[in-house]
Amino acid sequence: MSAVEIIRKKRDGGTLSEGEIQEFIEAVTKGTWPEYQVSALLMAIFFRSMTTEEALLLTRAMVHSGKTLDLSSLPGTKVDKHSTGGVGDKVSLVLAPLAAACGVVVPMMSGRGLGHTGGTLDKLESIPGFKVNLKEDEFLAALKNVGCAMMGQTKDVAPADKMLYGLRDVTATVECMPLITASILSKKIAEGISALVMDVKCGSGSFMKNIASARQLAEMIQAVGKANGLQIRTLITNMEAPLGRMVGNSLEVIEAMNTLQGNGPSDLTELCILQARMMVQLAGIESSDAKAELLVKRALKSGQALDKFREMVKQQGGDPRIVDDPTRLPVAKHIAKVTANSEGYILEQDAYTVGQAAMKLGAGRETAEQKIDPAVGIVVCKKPGEKVKPGDTVYEIHHQGGGAATTATLMLAMSFRIGSQPPKLDPLVLEILE
Numbered sequence: 001m002s003a004v005e006i007i008r009k010k011r012d013g014g015t016l017s018e019g020e021i022q023e024f025i026e027a028v029t030k031g032t033w034p035e036y037q038v039s040a041l042l043m044a045i046f047f048r049s050m051t052t053e054e055a056l057l058l059t060r061a062m063v064h065s066g067k068t069l070d071l072s073s074l075p076g077t078k079v080d081k082h083s084t085g086g087v088g089d090k091v092s093l094v095l096a097p098l099a100a101a102c103g104v105v106v107p108m109m110s111g112r113g114l115g116h117t118g119g120t121l122d123k124l125e126s127i128p129g130f131k132v133n134l135k136e137d138e139f140l141a142a143l144k145n146v147g148c149a150m151m152g153q154t155k156d157v158a159p160a161d162k163m164l165y166g167l168r169d170v171t172a173t174v175e176c177m178p179l180i181t182a183s184i185l186s187k188k189i190a191e192g193i194s195a196l197v198m199d200v201k202c203g204s205g206s207f208m209k210n211i212a213s214a215r216q217l218a219e220m221i222q223a224v225g226k227a228n229g230l231q232i233r234t235l236i237t238n239m240e241a242p243l244g245r246m247v248g249n250s251l252e253v254i255e256a257m258n259t260l261q262g263n264g265p266s267d268l269t270e271l272c273i274l275q276a277r278m279m280v281q282l283a284g285i286e287s288s289d290a291k292a293e294l295l296v297k298r299a300l301k302s303g304q305a306l307d308k309f310r311e312m313v314k315q316q317g318g319d320p321r322i323v324d325d326p327t328r329l330p331v332a333k334h335i336a337k338v339t340a341n342s343e344g345y346i347l348e349q350d351a352y353t354v355g356q357a358a359m360k361l362g363a364g365r366e367t368a369e370q371k372i373d374p375a376v377g378i379v380v381c382k383k384p385g386e387k388v389k390p391g392d393t394v395y396e397i398h399h400q401g402g403g404a405a406t407t408a409t410l411m412l413a414m415s416f417r418i419g420s421q422p423p424k425l426d427p428l429v430l431e432i433l434e
């Protein structure tokens with residue numbers, strides 16, 4: 001079938017065959033379809049969607065567009081975790097060393113932030129010297145020596161995803177369930193893992209703004225993951241407000257290290273313990289919820305999880321002294337404040353606006369080429385449900401001067417509401433799929 005016929009078929013609501021999907025992905029990988037035809041098909045998929053079977057075929061074709069890592073020389077079940085992305089989501093930084101301290105082998109291939117969402121690689125790169133561009137043998141050596149390693153996607157792993165993601169970003173076709181499913185899972189499967197904890201974010205700070213669409217995405221990811229032989233636990237978690245209290249790259253490293261020392265914010269700590277427990281169970285180390293959770297809590301309390309983080313930083317070329325002395329991380333020149341102007345409770349806080357404000361400061365990027373500033377960001381001093389008086393600091397803005405701080409101040413002032421009665425808050429974990 002020609003490109004035009006495949007586009008027309010999807011445009012008219014048809015179901016693409018295995019051959020048609022393979023032809024599309026081969027053309028993307030070899031560059032034989034012009035970008036306008038690839039974009040046209042992406043838009044047709046955006047409007048017409050895909051069946052779970054089509055998403056499965058798309059995922060497989062994308063896995064086969066490149067190389068698959070061979071982790072078979074490492075003993076045990078290799079377990080990774082992925083989140084669909086949010087604001088202040090530094091769970092991976094805590095989870096990889098925490099699960100590794102419990103005996104899980106954790107190969108993590110992570111991404112960069114785009115728009116209002118942050119990326120694990122950018123956060124890690126705020127650690128002086130930390131190398132995320134590992135070669136396959138360096139990744140394997142890190143996994144053997146430490147038990148966890150975090151790297152960026154190489155050009156050989158799921159190259160079709162890299163090309164498609166770039167086009168989706170500039171054609172407004174990112175927020176599409178089968179495309180998200182295939183994008184995430186193709187990278188995870190090519191990474192050579194056997195099990196995955198998948199955190200689908202739901203709320204203003206994420207792609208999925210309501211529970212119905214989050215559930216649909218979670219179900220599609222779970223079905224396609226299982227059909228590809230992955231053991232997978234999928235949860236849907238709240239992203240209406242930022243996770244934790246720090247947003248911005250070196251600030252999030254500090255908060256992750258605090259959490260690894262048992263001094264993290266309660267929402268972040270709860271989510272890390274739950275997901276680490278699931279990773280321990282998927283690895284077959286403990287089967288009962290209670291025993292797996294106990295193991296995780298012990299790793300936090302004993303300092304073993306923090307030690308693992310230190311080891312990982314050292315193994316990947318970073319300065320391990322940041323663990324005991326976080327002032328070695330990049331620090332912004334100025335701190336501005338956004339204060340409350342009335343008494344009451346924070347009723348809601350819009351994660352999307354907080355993420356956008358952080359991006360305007362330079363903590364994130366509007367386009368994939370932009371450079372980020374690791375030092376800038378936002379500290380969320382008051383969160384939904386907390387009491388405030390006039391003059392109380394709701395946000396600290398860590399900035400380098402110039403107009404960005406004024407823009408961020410205006411945005412943040414609009415990002416929360418105060419009311420006289422405490423709000424009824426949604427739970428952090430909205431659903432866990434069976």
Ligand code: URA
Nearest residue numbers: 084111179180183184
């Ligand atoms: N994360 C990915 O890796 N791909 C998507 O499409 C969305 C989030």
